[in-house]
Amino acid sequence: MIKRIPVAWLRPGMYVHDLNCGWLQHDFVRNRFLVKDEDDVRKVRGIGVREIDIDTARGLDPDELPAAAEPESCPAGPALDVSPETANASPAVRTTSKTTGSLEHARALHREANQIVRDMLVDIRLGRQIEMEQVEPLVARIVDSIFTQQDALLPLARLKQHDSYTFQHSVSVCALMTAFARTLEVPREVIHEIAVGALLHDVGKARVPDEILNKPGKLTDAEFDRMKSHVVQSKIILQATPGISQIALDVAAQHHERFDGSGYPNKLEGEQISLYGRMAAIVDVYDAITSDRVYHKGMAPTEALRKLLEWSKFHFKPELVQAFIRAVGIYPTGSLVRLESRRLAVVQSQNADQLMQPTVKVIFHTRGHYLTPETIDQRRSQDRIIGHEDFDTWKIDPARWLPE
Ligand SMILES: [Fe+2]
Secondary structure, three states: OEEEEEHHHOOOOOEEEEOOOHHHOOOOOOOOEEOOOHHHHHHHHHHOOOEEEEEOOOOOOHHHOOHHHOOOOOOOOOOOOOOHHHHHHOOOOOOOOOOOOHHHHHHHHHHHHHHHHHHHHHHHHOOOOOOHHHHHHHHHHHHHHHHHHHHHHHHHHHOOOHHHHHHHHHHHHHHHHHHHHHHOOOOHHHHHHHHHHHHOOOHHHHHOOHHHHOOOOOOOHHHHHHHHOHHHHHHHHHHOOOOOOHHHHHHHHOOOOOOOOOOOOOOOOHHHOOHHHHHHHHHHHHHHHHOOOOOOOOOOHHHHHHHHHHHOOOOOOHHHHHHHHHHHOOOOOOOEEEEOOOEEEEEEEOOOOOOOOOEEEEEEEOOOEEEEEEEEEHHHOOOOEEEEEOOHHHOOOHHHHOOO
16 A cells, blocks of 8 residues: 655655655655665655655555654655745745854854865875864864854855865855755755765865966866866765765765766766755855856856756756755845845845845945945835845945844
8 A cells, every 4th residue: 555654754664655756856766665774764864855655565554663663743844846936935944043143153163164174175185085083073063053053154155265265165065055955854964964075075176286276267178177077086085085975975976967967077967966966066056156266256146046047957957956045045145135225235144934035234325325234124124125236336345244
């Protein structure tokens, strides 16, 4: 008999009939299989679906399990068919409690994380191994920070110095992947592995010469090939690192693969790319195009999300891009928006049930002068957001207006 159960009820010995997640195109998706052990349970939960179908004729029946194995309650899952246009009608899936001193705490963590990754890249260059004893606690703190103060860490991670891009990008991708996985309701232990992979996804760049990494102009074909080799190098370095998980390896090894098979190094396509690899591709591109580089200015985050949706026809799975938008918000925290009153405001925090209506701080009038800052919850305001703006256009320093 086929029974639909919350994924939290899954136990070894049950027989999976359908994972109900066609959109995810996960490795498991097309398979019916017996759940052999806790590892299988973790993998299925890691996919991020709410409910699955099991065949009780071929495996355990939850109704016949002893009371001690009663399932725990299943958390509410995200509405996965949400598009940006309808996002403000979606249920709340993510809450972030802000604590006093969030910004100071996030700043300290961000500084330390950048330092550790910078040192690690130098060590790799010198032929040393990655020390997971150092990586694990750092990742645990970043994951913790996203769970408790996402609105403080993410905008901070987006601001980067030109000459420090590689390691700052690694920290940023780690924070963004954590937020993304959290929205997909991936179990915490899987999120940790995803975050490890995200922090280390570009370690292979330690084996690419600086002149190529930081070249301001267009790369020659040979230089571009050398640049692209960083993915294979990341994989080689991580495979030689004791204690690294397959999830973390997938994140690093597949972050330049594309859904239509146009990526590298293996031109994987569709479901050949793991869920974690596909998430990493979206986050890697988002962080790259929203960051200022030597040769180009970063795009406004809302514009970048629009681009990702446009490219998702080919490069990414659209549903996954929409889930990412739910993770960061349509107007991501730290971005600049224009209100109907012609005032400009910096987004302070997301209201997860109303993605079009975050809480903002009004700071500037488009007539060209600063205003006394005023915090407005858009859910209770008549002065609507009518679009995103660029800090540079108005010569406003985003670092001065980081959400507190
Ligand atoms: Fe990369």
